[in-house]
Amino acid sequence: MTEEKIEQGTCLRCGRVATLHRGLCIDCFRKSSEIFTIPDYIDLTVCRSCGAQLKGKHWEYGGELKDIIEDEIHSSLQELSGVEVSLEDIEMRRGGEGLYHVEVRAVALFPGGGVIPTRKALTVRVKSSLCPRCSRIHGSYYEAIIQVRGSGKDLLRQEEAVDRVLERVDQIARGDPMTFVTKLVKVRGGWDIYVGRNQSARRIAQEMHRLYGGDYKVSSKLVSRREGRELKRFTYLVRLPPWRRGDYLLKDGTPHRIEGFQGRRVKLKNIETRREESVEISSVETLAHYPSKEVEMEATVLYTSEREIVIMDPVSFAEVNIKKPPGWKRRESVKVVRVDGGIYLL
Ligand SMILES: [Zn+2]
Ligand SMILES: [Zn+2]
Structure with a gap:
């Protein structure tokens, strides 16, 4: 197509002096000419189960029918040279089986600055099918x-x-x-x-x-x-291993916290010595197990001495002396683990 010349002049039809498109003013041009064309029919193949659309040999997933139709109109639309057409909206009305009557609202923008809203109608024929994914799922x-x-x-x-x-x-x-x-x-x-x-x-x-x-x-x-x-x-x-990360196992008389898993091994941390070790799950499977939510608790600090913290056992309310860890700072309560009657600072 050749580039259309834009010029001022006298409209060949109504005689008005205006910007001319092919010798006509915008009003006459719009009545006399096809500003853009779309096909009368669009054929689609859509999965009846999930709505996927067949494009060539491939199925496209995740589109709404309305968006798919808009895309199709867009790619099949032909406009006069020099005119820019933008789709505003489409309105779909169900016809018979697999038929949709679609009205397209668009705006044509002319290079001279004219804007013309315009409408066109077409029919969409939807062939219902089953995409490979859905046919596998159904089968x-x-x-x-x-x-x-x-x-x-x-x-x-x-x-x-x-x-x-x-x-x-x-x-x-x-x-x-x-x-x-x-x-x-x-x-x-x-x-x-x-x-x-x-x-x-x-x-x-x-x-x-x-x-x-x-x-x-x-x-x-x-x-x-x-x-x-x-x-x-x-x-x-x-x-799944019988415990989760953060739970406790009583090993050699001391609670060990489960720090993590690596395949068939488990990483344990001794709550007293803070030392970590990695052992085979099978070697500790029979140890007593304490889920963290059952044994971790807050305990009130009653008083402290130079070497010890004295807390209240949150279960028996008895006073319990705990060795003060280096660098410990005074606070009102501490997090403890209470396993098998023993209390350990976390
Ligand atoms: Zn005119
Ligand atoms: Zn499907």
Whole structure:
């Protein structure tokens, strides 16, 4: 298209002296000419389950039908040279099955400064389909199971771990729609989470193991052999350790705080000597365990001497003498751990 010349002159139709577009004033131009064109029909293929749209060979996820239609109009719109058209809004009315009558409101901006609001109508034909993600979900497809297991006592922690798995699936799904949860099943000792993509399941299970420690096992089962390719299903077992970070174990008569996990090992800190050590979980599994919320408490400081702090036992209300740690500053209360009748300063 050639660049249109803008000039002052006499309108060929009404005789008014004005800025001319192709020899006509804006008012006459608008009546006589197509300022922009859009197709009469737009065809879309949309997933009936999740609303994803087929574009060429790819499915695009996460758009509203109205936005998708606006985008399509935008990319198929043709304007006269020199005229700039901006879409204001579209109004959609349902016609028959899969049909939408759409009215487009737009504004045409002319280089001479004229602004003309304008409307056009078109029909959108929506073909309903099922995207690969939804057809897999509907068919209960899965490539892997994440098994979250824990000790029966701490159901809350199992649920917390399951929530974390689901959250990670959602995060990964934003970049990979084939990562989804097909099924979530409560079983004895924990939960089974069926995941659409094996790669993602493995990644999440490994993250869980790094975070929580405990046991981690991978197993697989041959499901079918198709065209010489083996189809395997994987199972990732994440067994949560029986305690959580911050809890206490009574080891060699002294409470040790659980500082963290590294695979099958646990980092412990002796509350008296403040010394840290890393031990195999299996070697301390049978020790007495005290959840932090049951044994950590505030104790009132009654008085202090040169070497000792005297506090009130928050349970028995008896006076208890505690060795004053170096550099300790006087305050009204202190945080203590009360394990097995003994009281330790935190
Ligand atoms: Zn005119
Ligand atoms: Zn879908």
